[in-house]
Amino acid sequence: MKRIIVILAILSSLLLADSVNGWQPLHESVYKSDFELMKKIVEKGDCDIDLQSKAGISPLHIAVKTRNLLMVNYLLDHGADVDIQDNNGYTPLHYAISARRLKIVRSLVMHDADVNLANNAGITPLQQAAYTNDFAIVDYLLDNGADPDILNANGINACELAYAKGNFSMAHHLKPYTHGECGKYVNELKTTKRGK
Numbered sequence: 001m002k003r004i005i006v007i008l009a010i011l012s013s014l015l016l017a018d019s020v021n022g023w024q025p026l027h028e029s030v031y032k033s034d035f036e037l038m039k040k041i042v043e044k045g046d047c048d049i050d051l052q053s054k055a056g057i058s059p060l061h062i063a064v065k066t067r068n069l070l071m072v073n074y075l076l077d078h079g080a081d082v083d084i085q086d087n088n089g090y091t092p093l094h095y096a097i098s099a100r101r102l103k104i105v106r107s108l109v110m111h112d113a114d115v116n117l118a119n120n121a122g123i124t125p126l127q128q129a130a131y132t133n134d135f136a137i138v139d140y141l142l143d144n145g146a147d148p149d150i151l152n153a154n155g156i157n158a159c160e161l162a163y164a165k166g167n168f169s170m171a172h173h174l175k176p177y178t179h180g181e182c183g184k185y186v187n188e189l190k191t192t193k194r195g196k
Contacts, residue, residue, distance in 0.1 A: 022054035030062045030071055038071060042078050049080050056086035064095040069103055076111045089119030097128045102136050115146040122152035130162040133170050148177040157182060 023031070026047050029038040038059075041047055052058050060080040063071035072092075076082060083091050093113045096104040109115060118124045126146040129137040138158075142148065148158050159182030162170035175182050 022052075023057075024051055026051065026059045027053060027057070027062060030059045030068070030075075031066065033066060033068055033071070035071060035074070039074065042074075049075060049078060050084055052084070052086070056088070058084045058086075058092075060084060060092045061086060061090075061095055064092045064101070064104055064108075065099065067099055067101055067104065069101075069107060072104055072107055076107065082108055082111045082113045083117055085117075085119070089121070091117055091119070091125070093117070093125045094119060094123070094128050097125055097132060097134065097137055100132060100134050100137070102134075102140065105137055105140060109140070109144050115141050115144055116150060118150070118152065122150075122154070124150050124152070124158070126150075127152055127158045127161050130158040130167065130170050130174060131165050133162070133165070133167040135170065135173060138170070138173065142177060148174055149179050 024047065026038065026041045026049070029041055042049060050058050050060070058080070060072065060075045060082070061084070063075055083093075085091055091113065093105065093108045093115070096108060113125075115125055123131075124146065126138065126141045126148060127150075129141055151157055152161070156164065157178060159171050159174035159178040162168075162174060163182065171182060
């Protein structure tokens with residue numbers, strides 16, 4: 001009976017998902033946080049664990065977005081590409097940073113995520129963390145090789161991005177690590193504050 005239910009769930013997911021957004025049963029099982037179904041699909045072995053939807057979303061992206069560390073680790077332990085990018089170039093690490101999930105960030109980095117891999121706009125994980133003003137993630141990324149001097153498509157680094165966003169404490173925090181232009185912005189901030 002269980003086998004019939006699993007088969008029906010897979011067929012139902014296929015009919016629904018494939019026509020709408022290109023999701024397959026593995027995508028659906030991860031999205032629904034159905035660990036047992038996901039595990040059965042992966043162990044069956046006839047699906048691509050990195051299969052991407054029409055938007056380039058992989059099951060790992062979904063596991064990160066739904067903040068499911070158990071599924072993230074399972075997919076990574078079964079060969080999911082830790083640096084897979086969606087159609088906008090976002091990696092699972094970018095997703096974890098946007099969700100402000102340090103435990104998932106740690107797991108991805110421990111599975112060799114590239115801490116300097118930029119999206120299509122040139123935004124690195126460190127820039128994403130600076131933008132979201134997450135000090136714990138910024139420090140973790142810096143401790144694991146993130147380069148604070150990489151410039152995005154607009155020609156600015158993580159410190160400048162934090163400053164432009166109004167995250168002045170973050171800009172001050174990143175300044176000692178930065179060899180680029182951030183210093184002038186942080187100095188302007190100090191001058192402006194003194195003048196008030």
